[in-house]
Amino acid sequence: MSTPLLKVDGLTVETKTETGTHRIVDGVSFELQKGEILGLVGESGSGKTMACRALLRLLPSSRLSIPKGSVRLDGKEVMDLPEDQFRAIRGKRIGMIFQNPASHLDPVMRIGDQIAESVRFHHGGSKRAAEERTIELLQQVGIPDPKERSRAFPHEFSGGMRQRAMIALALACDPDILIADEPTTALDVTVQAQILRLLKELRDARGLSIIFITHDLGVVAQLCDSICVLYGGRVCEHGPKERLLAAPRHPYTAGLMGCQPAIGATGERLRTIPGYPPTVDAMPTGCRFHPRCSNEVAECSRRQPPLEAYEPDHVAACYNPVGEAAALPAKESA
Ligand SMILES: Nc1ncnc2c1ncn2[C@@H]1O[C@H](COP(=O)(O)OP(=O)(O)OP(=O)(O)O)[C@@H](O)[C@H]1O
Ligand SMILES: [Mg+2]
Numbered sequence: 516m517s518t519p520l521l522k523v524d525g526l527t528v529e530t531k532t533e534t535g536t537h538r539i540v541d542g543v544s545f546e547l548q549k550g551e552i553l554g555l556v557g558e559s560g561s562g563k564t565m566a567c568r569a570l571l572r573l574l575p576s577s578r579l580s581i582p583k584g585s586v587r588l589d590g591k592e593v594m595d596l597p598e599d600q601f602r603a604i605r606g607k608r609i610g611m612i613f614q615n616p617a618s619h620l621d622p623v624m625r626i627g628d629q630i631a632e633s634v635r636f637h638h639g640g641s642k643r644a645a646e647e648r649t650i651e652l653l654q655q656v657g658i659p660d661p662k663e664r665s666r667a668f669p670h671e672f673s674g675g676m677r678q679r680a681m682i683a684l685a686l687a688c689d690p691d692i693l694i695a696d697e698p699t700t701a702l703d704v705t706v707q708a709q710i711l712r713l714l715k716e717l718r719d720a721r722g723l724s725i726i727f728i729t730h731d732l733g734v735v736a737q738l739c740d741s742i743c744v745l746y747g748g749r750v751c752e753h754g755p756k757e758r759l760l761a762a763p764r765h766p767y768t769a770g771l772m773g774c775q776p777a778i779g780a781t782g783e784r785l786r787t788i789p790g791y792p793p794t795v796d797a798m799p800t801g802c803r804f805h806p807r808c809s810n811e812v813a814e815c816s817r818r819q820p821p822l823e824a825y826e827p828d829h830v831a832a833c834y835n836p837v838g839e840a841a842a843l844p845a846k847e848s849a
Contacts, residue, residue: 518590519546520724521570521609521692526584528562528569528748530576530795537795540566541748543584544822547692550722552714554739554756556729556771558792562748563728564614567694571605572598607637610685611694612678614728619681620669626680627653627665630687637688652683656713675706682713693717696728711738732772736760741828744768747793747803750822754829764831764838766810802833810835 528540540562547553555563568574570586572594586594593604613619621629630652631645638645646665653661656679669677678698685693695714699707715738717723727738735742735756742760743753744767752765763769770788790807793799799806805815814820814834822830823842836842 517548519587520549520551520589521547522585522587522590523566523570524585524587526566526569526586527582528565528574529580529582531578531580532796534796537798539579539748539795540569543745543748543750545743545750545753547724547726549691549724550718551741552718552725552727552739554727554729554735554742555745556732556735556742557745559730560792560794561745563745564696565748566745567611567696567726567728571609571611571694572601573605573611606633606690607688608690609692609694610688610690612681612685612696612698614696614700620677620684622669625666625668626672627667630665630680630684633684633687649683649687652686653680655686656680656683657709658683675702675710678702678706678710679713682710686717690723692724692726694726694728697730698727699734700730707734714738744771747798748795749803749819750830750832751804752829752831753822754826754831758826758829762838764825764829764836765804765833766808766835766837767804768831769837810837 524544526540526543527538529536530539543562543566545553555567557563569581569584572581574581584594585592588604588608593601620626627646627649630649631642634645634648635642649665650661653665658664658676658679669680672680682698699710702710711734714725714727718725729735739756741753741755744751744759744765746767752759752763752768759768760772763772767788788807793803799816801816801818802808802820805811808815812835820832820834822832824830825840825842
């Protein structure tokens with residue numbers, strides 16, 4: 516396979532609290548090809564947002580740090596770039612739509628001016644050209660009457676329109692990768708479907724690669740090419756969507772998909788996984804999922820299971836995986 520557009524390796528985020536130093540993102544690795552839509556899934560607190568913020572070096576607090584991890588864009592390491600050079604990557608090559616658009620649009624600045632400012636910041640050019648590009652972008656994300664609407668302030672937009680404006684803002688610098696953090700959670704299903712269609716169109720039209728963070732497996736099934744499942748800040752499974760939906764190997768993935776029959780279950784189809792995800796200051800030893808796992812074996816609480824390949828592009832970290840086929844020999848799983 517060709518060099519992936521993005522390769523994240525061993526990305527780790529630590530937080531310092533009164534109880535010590537804890538890893539809220541612990542050795543996360545994944546790849547993204549050009550034009551691929553990757554779904555990043557996992558329960559609340561599993562580290563989805565933090566992993567993406569870390570790869571943009573945009574941590575929300577000074578108590579958080581990135582002790583290690585590699586991020587390669589087109590095969591080139593960017594994690595060790597000085598901040599002024601990294602700024603050319605953040606926004607320009609990797610755009611991000613945040614979980615809460617209201618908090619990332621300036622409330623006292625007209626929507627069009629915010630987008631035009633970003634266009635000029637990244638591409639230069641005249642004010643006039645930036646305004647024209649802004650209207651084009653607003654049209655592209657499906658905002659009706661874009662010329663008129665570009666003069667509106669964020670509070671004059673509905674939730675769906677604000678989300679579209681956020682997408683237009685993220686696209687203003689023409690990124691290769693768009694990270695979309697739960698961009699549709701607060702929207703009604705019709706608007707949600709429109710936004711998902713828009714993201715797919717952007718991928719098809721310009722080969723945009725997308726990391727789509729969500730809790731919603733229906734959305735993943737509809738939108739994504741591949742899925743990466745996080746639990747307690749670690750990757751537990753990653754592979755093509757069809758494989759993870761039809762034949763997940765990690766019991767946590769299987770639990771999320773609701774396809775593993777509960778012990779003694781009678782006809783219930785979707786089930787939630789019993790128990791709660793761990794908190795940062797009380798991470799279980801070994802596999803962080805073991806206290807909730809119905810497949811637990813003695814090894815699970817002792818050592819962290821390594822990611823093993825079941826297909827060259829399908830990896831899972833489990834000592835007692837769901838399903839029959841064994842992992843590939845280690846040399847093939849590199
Ligand atoms: N500013 C912060 N300082 C310290 N820890 C934080 C901060 N923000 C989040 N965390 C912790 O980091 C861990 C991962 O949080 P993160 O927000 O990445 O989860 P998430 O998977 O995006 O969850 P959600 O689905 O709820 O958005 C959680 O345990 C959370 O409590
Ligand atoms: Mg989040």
